[in-house]
Amino acid sequence: MSDSVLESITHSDEPHLVQATLVSATGSTSKKVGAKMLVGASGKLLGGVTIGGCVDAQVVEAGDDLIARGGRRLLGISLDDDEAWEIGLTCGGTVEVAIERVAPSDAADPLVAAYAAVRAALDADRAAVVATPLDGARAALVLDERGDVSGSLGDPALDAAAKAMAADVLTRGSRADTVATPAGARRLFFDRFAPPTTLVIVGAGQIAMSLTAFARELDMHTIVVDGRERYATPERFPHAGAIRVGMPSEIVAGIRPAPRVAVVLVAHDYKYDVPVLRQLLRAPVGYIGLLGSKKRGAAVRQLLRDEGFSDDELARIHTPIGLEIGGKSPPEVALSILAEIVAVRSGTRA
Amino acid sequence: MTAYRAIVLEHFRRPRNRAPLPEANRSADGANPLCGDRVRIQLRVEAGTIADARFTADACALCVAAASLLTERVRGMRVADADAIDAAWMSRSLGGDPPPGRARCATLPLDTLRHALHTLEPASPS
Numbered sequence: 001m002s003d004s005v006l007e008s009i010t011h012s013d014e015p016h017l018v019q020a021t022l023v024s025a026t027g028s029t030s031k032k033v034g035a036k037m038l039v040g041a042s043g044k045l046l047g048g049v050t051i052g053g054c055v056d057a058q059v060v061e062a063g064d065d066l067i068a069r070g071g072r073r074l075l076g077i078s079l080d081d082d083e084a085w086e087i088g089l090t091c092g093g094t095v096e097v098a099i100e101r102v103a104p105s106d107a108a109d110p111l112v113a114a115y116a117a118v119r120a121a122l123d124a125d126r127a128a129v130v131a132t133p134l135d136g137a138r139a140a141l142v143l144d145e146r147g148d149v150s151g152s153l154g155d156p157a158l159d160a161a162a163k164a165m166a167a168d169v170l171t172r173g174s175r176a177d178t179v180a181t182p183a184g185a186r187r188l189f190f191d192r193f194a195p196p197t198t199l200v201i202v203g204a205g206q207i208a209m210s211l212t213a214f215a216r217e218l219d220m221h222t223i224v225v226d227g228r229e230r231y232a233t234p235e236r237f238p239h240a241g242a243i244r245v246g247m248p249s250e251i252v253a254g255i256r257p258a259p260r261v262a263v264v265l266v267a268h269d270y271k272y273d274v275p276v277l278r279q280l281l282r283a284p285v286g287y288i289g290l291l292g293s294k295k296r297g298a299a300v301r302q303l304l305r306d307e308g309f310s311d312d313e314l315a316r317i318h319t320p321i322g323l324e325i326g327g328k329s330p331p332e333v334a335l336s337i338l339a340e341i342v343a344v345r346s347g348t349r350a
Numbered sequence: 351m352t353a354y355r356a357i358v359l360e361h362f363r364r365p366r367n368r369a370p371l372p373e374a375n376r377s378a379d380g381a382n383p384l385c386g387d388r389v390r391i392q393l394r395v396e397a398g399t400i401a402d403a404r405f406t407a408d409a410c411a412l413c414v415a416a417a418s419l420l421t422e423r424v425r426g427m428r429v430a431d432a433d434a435i436d437a438a439w440m441s442r443s444l445g446g447d448p449p450p451g452r453a454r455c456a457t458l459p460l461d462t463l464r465h466a467l468h469t470l471e472p473a474s475p476s
Binding site for chain 1: 363379381383384385386387388390406407408409410413
């Protein structure tokens with residue numbers, strides 16, 4: 001889950017709003033568990049996120065009642081529609097959407113307090129999981145990657161069980177699950193929040209310009225790296241999160257490696273490619289991509305193999321870079337690169 | 351293969367002294383703003399003599415080879431003698447003149463060495 005919902009709640013001036021979260025889905029819905037929308041009074045959409053389609057309409061319909069009465073509900077929504085089935089246009093399946101009333105200005109509101117803890121974790125570059133019950137009184141417990149815990153679900157045994165499951169969710173992603181306690185089984189939703197992917201772009205050429213523009217739409221933080229001051233400028237990269245000029249291998253070595261860091265080498269120049277790859281091949285970054293043909297990629301790999309890098313290490317380099325979409329122009333190449341990064345991040349591509 | 355090409359490839363593939371020098375007391379960075387070559391020369395100067403010389407670089411093969419040859423050469427030299435090394439020496443060491451338009455790749459380490467030689471030694475901690 002991106003942190004745009006956190007921002008929308010934090011900056012909302014509504015006395016109450018409804019947060020709707022997709023907590024489970026069966027069938028062929030394209031929506032991801034954890035998808036959210038925020039609704040204010042009279043069905044006003046807050047922030048830029050929605051769950052989509054017929055789900056939105058039902059959330060809006062239920063929203064006014066919830067804002068008036070407070071509490072929470074779990075909506076079970078069938079995506080099957082007889083007429084739509086006949087013409088083959090329905091997603092099919094069912095979804096569960098948890099909706100709850102939130103008081104954005106009340107620091108004691110369980111979700112507001114939880115999101116404050118999530119914000120602190122994200123600011124420290126740590127992922128965090130919010131566990132909330134899908135029935136009973138509203139409550140929230142937060143576990144972050146460092147092991148810090150805040151909040152409570154109101155029962156020490158439930159807290160302990162939720163904490164254990166949240167640790168698994170940190171690596172596997174959001175889901176609804178049932179935990180067993182001496183007092184009985186409870187169904188909880190575990191909502192994972194992760195810092196944005198950091199996209200390090202080495203080589204401030206035209207592909208890099210498109211990458212920074214597209215990556216912004218994907219909530220990625222971009223860092224443009226080059227040794228040439230006249231290329232790596234704010235004028236050429238108005239969408240970049242940061243621009244760093246210097247020895248590229250040193251700059252990359254100074255960026256904390258993490259699975260959510262993706263590095264793309266698009267200078268198409270071995271003088272940067274090889275030294276930067278030396279820094280990356282033994283670092284736990286999530287993606288390494290190298291622009292160039294198969295032949296060029298093989299030559300770069302051989303050079304590094306001669307220096308002692310193993311085949312497993314060299315296999316981490318995605319080259320030719322990007323998914324094969326048949327594009328040739330710099331924006332098309334940038335699109336294919338980002339598609340590959342998303343595919344690798346989601347686990348659909350190794 | 352020409353001598354020039356063989357020397358450049360040998361020093362690019364197996365560069366001498368390519369590593370940071372933590373105990374350096376002279377250091378300078380050089381850059382070619384057009385092609386993007388970046389090189390750093392670090393020296394340990396003791397009593398007017400270069401006791402150690404190393405370099406790091408994100409640079410082309412010619413520039414890396416030039417830095418490799420240069421740091422090999424200046425180890426053990428008096429500062430004044432190292433300061434006198436010129437482009438002609440570099441061409442001889444490379445086995446020939448660089449191709450047209452590439453001379454700057456070979457002289458960037460040389461210029462960076464001179465800057466390093468003329469940097470002031472950091473004050474000793476009191």
